[in-house]
Amino acid sequence: MTALDEAAALEVQAEEFPDERGEILLEAAAAWRRAGRTDRARELLTELVGAGGEDACYARFELAETLFEQGAAEDAYAELARLARDSALHGGHCTMVAELLAERGDLDGALTWYDRAVARLSPDEIETLRGPTGWMQMSSVMLCGRREVRSQLGLPADSTDEITPEPPSARRPVDVHGVREYIEAGRMPRQVRMLVFQRGERAEARRRWPQEYQDSDEEYYPAAERRWRDLAESGVPAIRVVPATVSQLCEFADRVGGSPTDPETKAAFGETVAEEATIAWPPPRNSPCWCASGAKYKKCCGQIR
Secondary structure (H helix, E strand, C coil): CCHHHHHHHHHHHHHHCHHHHHHHHHHHHHHHHHCCCHHHHHHHHHHHHHHCCHHHHHHHHHHHHHHHHCCCHHHHHHHHHHHHCCCCCCHHHHHHHHHHHHHCCCHHHHHHHHHHHHHCCCHHHHHHHHCCCHHHCHHHHHHHHHHHHHHHCCCCCCHHHHCCCCCCHHHCCCCHHHHHHHHHCCCCCCCEEEEECCHHHHHHHHHHCCCCCCCCHHHHHHHHHHHHHHHHHCCCCCEEEEECCHHHHHHHHHHHCCCCCCHHHHHHHHHHCCHHHCEEECCCCCCECCCCCCCEHHHCHHHCC
């Protein structure tokens, strides 16, 4: 499926699923951009801006990013100024803009947007950031980015920098592709979490993101089992399977301002799931298989060679 086909298909889906229309049209606009049709992307984004709400803020961000790519920086900054005044603006939006401006070398602008994100932290969020699991919060990523920008500007550490948590290297969120880099760097993780869509949910994930999940179930589950065996043989002491639903992942991605198909977002989501909601891999031979086929592990993925 080409980017053009994907964009057109997403627009059809947006009409079929009105409750998810805004999110799907954002994906469609991104697909139109990849296909080189920025005119259509801007039409969809402008429509979303007119509808208001959270999705309108994401649309304004996408519009600004598109304008920057087209060399219309003045118009892009005007769009960001309008975004700053939007009542639906939240910390995830602010962090996205800060990261965009930092990438463009506008460190002063990036710091302004990081400070907007910090201003939206609740007392409870700040208290959690100070605690032992603070590094697991997505807001800690924002604080680290802010601290880096301040450092590049030559500014001294401030009170917000002091609450920026440092993730233990052994528990830093990593996806399946990043684990190998950790092992090769001599930093063996104590535990690796692998986010999966079990059989019922994977069908929904394939419907929503066909480009991301092209393998059939017959290919996907055996491949995952083999990768995990390879990690175990490499010395990873504990692997836990994190069953996810599409709705849970999308809700988390919206909350933190990320994409539900981004490996870092999925890895971060996996770290927020309580231990008792995960599955120790490999499960006992007579236990239900981790893929939720309904069969025992020994009769399902456990017999893969």
